Amino acid sequence: MRSKKWIHLCIDMQRMFEDETPWQARWMPKIADQVIEVATRFPERTIFTRFVPPDAPEEMPGMWRDYYEKWPMMTARQIDPDLIKLIRPLQRLVPPARILDKRTYSPWLSGRLERTLNYEGVETIVVTGGETDVCVMSAVLGAIDLGYGVVLLKDGVYSxxxxxxxASLELLGNRFSVQLELATVEEWLGALSKR
Structure with a gap:
């Protein structure tokens, strides 16, 4: 752990990726217990992101419009609104855990997350959630670009x-080893308890 000033950024642990939808990530349940463990221990330090689709493709710019033309059944107008919610065990942690809704893979584009973390003096971001090769990758690379230290809990991310x-874990661990630390939940919790 690089800093006492840390938050847990939990990426897109939502029912739309858990339930039977075109975007279901079938092995999210394999990592859910680890994510729940971290969030339950530290709800006041947890920020959950949610990937929130537009009502219709034409609400989005550029290639995002094409993206939702491919996935019209996943627009907010067509899916059950409950699918946008966090998975059930995480819902009860809000508050004190917080939610940050986003329309893109990255949680950084609106500037809200960076402003919040700067205000709170956060230096390190502990990352869980999914998907490793999409939204997690985007969140991690953005955090690195902004100068944050990152701890990626490798048994707390899914794809x-x-x-x-x-391949994503190998890339992140090898190419960004100065700015990013890979650890299991158990290793990270053990190191945290020794501080």
């Missing part, structure tokens, strides 16, 4: 594909 999940 829809094993191959790209494994």
């Amino acid at each position: 829809g594909l094993d191959q790209t999940h494994d």
